[in-house]
Amino acid sequence: MLRAVWNGRVIAEAPRTVIVEGNHYFPPESLDRRYIRASKSRSLCFWKGVAHYYSLEVDGRTNPNAAWYYPKPSPLARKIKDHVAFWQGVRVEGTPEPDRPADGGT
Numbered sequence: 001m002l003r004a005v006w007n008g009r010v011i012a013e014a015p016r017t018v019i020v021e022g023n024h025y026f027p028p029e030s031l032d033r034r035y036i037r038a039s040k041s042r043s044l045c046f047w048k049g050v051a052h053y054y055s056l057e058v059d060g061r062t063n064p065n066a067a068w069y070y071p072k073p074s075p076l077a078r079k080i081k082d083h084v085a086f087w088q089g090v091r092v093e094g095t096p097e098p099d100r101p102a103d104g105g106t
Helices: 075-080
Strands: 002-006 009-014 018-020 023-025 036-045 049-058 061-069 084-086 091-094
Touching (some): 018 075, 036 061
Antiparallel strands (some): 002 009, 002 091, 023 084
């Protein structure tokens, strides 16, 4: 299991992430929304598209624009649509779980 941790709290947790340019992109359903606040910040990546940001709020502390995601990525980056990556002191810990066969495996 992989976890994104900041200020002693697990912000996101997932069995696997999508790794692009060394960043772990967590699926949107893995986020603990209690700590996530929408930001008005945006940036442009020449090949992924326009990134939108979240700030984190944990126990009275704020980490502005510490997470980003691509709601409408370019076709080249479609696998990270709405997935969230972190920086600015957010640690990614743990080990990804192995993929399981679709038929349940034997």
